[in-house]
Amino acid sequence: MTVETPRQPAAPGPAASDRAGTPARSVSIWSSWRSEIGVGVGLVLLTLLLSVLAPNFLSGTNLSLLLQQMSVLMIVAVGQTFVILTGEIDLSVGSTIGLTTVVVAMLTAQQNVPLPLAILIVLAMGVLIGLFTGALRVIWEIPSFIITLGLLTALQGIAFTLSDGVTISPMPEGMAALWDGSLLGIPTPVWLMALVVGVGMWVLRQTRYGRHLYAMGGNNEAARRYGINVRVLRVSVFVIVQSLAVLGGLLYASQLNSGNATVGRMLELDVIAGVVVGGVALFGGRGRLVGTLIGVLFISTLANGLTLMGVSSYVYLIAQGLFVVAAVWFSAVQQRRGARHGT
Numbered sequence: 001m002t003v004e005t006p007r008q009p010a011a012p013g014p015a016a017s018d019r020a021g022t023p024a025r026s027v028s029i030w031s032s033w034r035s036e037i038g039v040g041v042g043l044v045l046l047t048l049l050l051s052v053l054a055p056n057f058l059s060g061t062n063l064s065l066l067l068q069q070m071s072v073l074m075i076v077a078v079g080q081t082f083v084i085l086t087g088e089i090d091l092s093v094g095s096t097i098g099l100t101t102v103v104v105a106m107l108t109a110q111q112n113v114p115l116p117l118a119i120l121i122v123l124a125m126g127v128l129i130g131l132f133t134g135a136l137r138v139i140w141e142i143p144s145f146i147i148t149l150g151l152l153t154a155l156q157g158i159a160f161t162l163s164d165g166v167t168i169s170p171m172p173e174g175m176a177a178l179w180d181g182s183l184l185g186i187p188t189p190v191w192l193m194a195l196v197v198g199v200g201m202w203v204l205r206q207t208r209y210g211r212h213l214y215a216m217g218g219n220n221e222a223a224r225r226y227g228i229n230v231r232v233l234r235v236s237v238f239v240i241v242q243s244l245a246v247l248g249g250l251l252y253a254s255q256l257n258s259g260n261a262t263v264g265r266m267l268e269l270d271v272i273a274g275v276v277v278g279g280v281a282l283f284g285g286r287g288r289l290v291g292t293l294i295g296v297l298f299i300s301t302l303a304n305g306l307t308l309m310g311v312s313s314y315v316y317l318i319a320q321g322l323f324v325v326a327a328v329w330f331s332a333v334q335q336r337r338g339a340r341h342g343t
Contacts, residue, residue, distance in 0.1 A: 035334075039277055039294050039298055043301065053309055069300060072251050073300060075193055077271045078289060079242070081280055082200070082237040084272075084281075085237075085286075085287060092268070094266060096246060097246075097267060098260070098261050098263045099249070100246045101256070101261075101264075102162050103259070104122050106163070115174050123243060126242040127239055130241065133151065177254070192251070197293060212228045213233060218284065275292050276295070278290075278298075279291035279327075299320065299323075
């Protein structure tokens with residue numbers, strides 16, 4: 001019995017390298033990284049195109065703004081990558097972001113709760129939402145698509161009810177540092193994004209937990225028979241993605257200096273687009289955070305460039321949808337080829 005884990009290109013021994021190791025290794029690297037390489041090439045071509053068509057696209061100010069704007073998307077995408085690697089999905093992260101901005105604004109602006117305590121409260125809220133989602137999934141075996149689709153509207157409704165549909169402001173002075181602060185000239189959100197991505201990569205590549213996520217996504221039943229507690233893993237990934245969605249909500253609340261139930265609406269589509277375009281298999285078991293990072297950067301670059309060009313946001317939605325369909329199709333083709341060749 002075997003458990004599917006992320007494939008790494010095998011390092012040939014000296015004798016093999018002398019004969020035919022280099023071509024074989026090149027083929028292996030291409031096979032393992034072709035999704036990431038493909039979207040990376042696409043990102044380079046898109047950057048070259050926008051540098052010609054969009055004024056000031058390559059300016060230092062715009063590139064800094066681009067990284068800052070993509071930070072929330074990437075932070076949440078790290079959590080969504082964990083979820084999708086297990087064969088699940090979370091459609092409620094955008095609503096969690098909106099609810100977070102409302103709750104933290106209510107606590108600080110209306111109830112005079114100290115900011116550190118308010119942050120702890122909303123983080124606990126994210127953990128509880130994740131536990132609730134995971135419990136419904138593992139105890140009653142309701143598909144995560146259905147659970148999180150319901151939570152998408154439920155959490156949004158709670159946010160509108162708490163705020164009466166109006167913007168709550170102002171936030172305390174210290175809150176602004178989350179978005180406007182910088183270290184070594186780099187905005188705070190970019191540092192937070194780098195930290196989350198770095199920890200996520202380490203977990204997936206270097207820990208047993210990460211290997212178990214891949215095994216579970218590749219073959220849930222085989223992973224269970226191997227002794228992996230798939231129920232605990234499934235709950236944990238929902239806790240992770242919801243906690244990161246709360247962090248994203250805190251960043252948005254800092255940027256806007258307010259809380260509003262409409263913040264984060266439809267963000268889940270951008271997140272899923274970045275993850276899938278980056279080569280993470282929507283069916284689970286395959287993908288890397290490097291790919292997610294490139295995919296999110298591609299999606300963010302496209303949106304930024306079209307905005308600079310004055311193109312309608314509807315064009316971006318069309319392009320985004322087409323890229324997601326193409327990425328899912330490519331993932332399905334890869335899965336069929338793997339099944340056909342027994343890999």
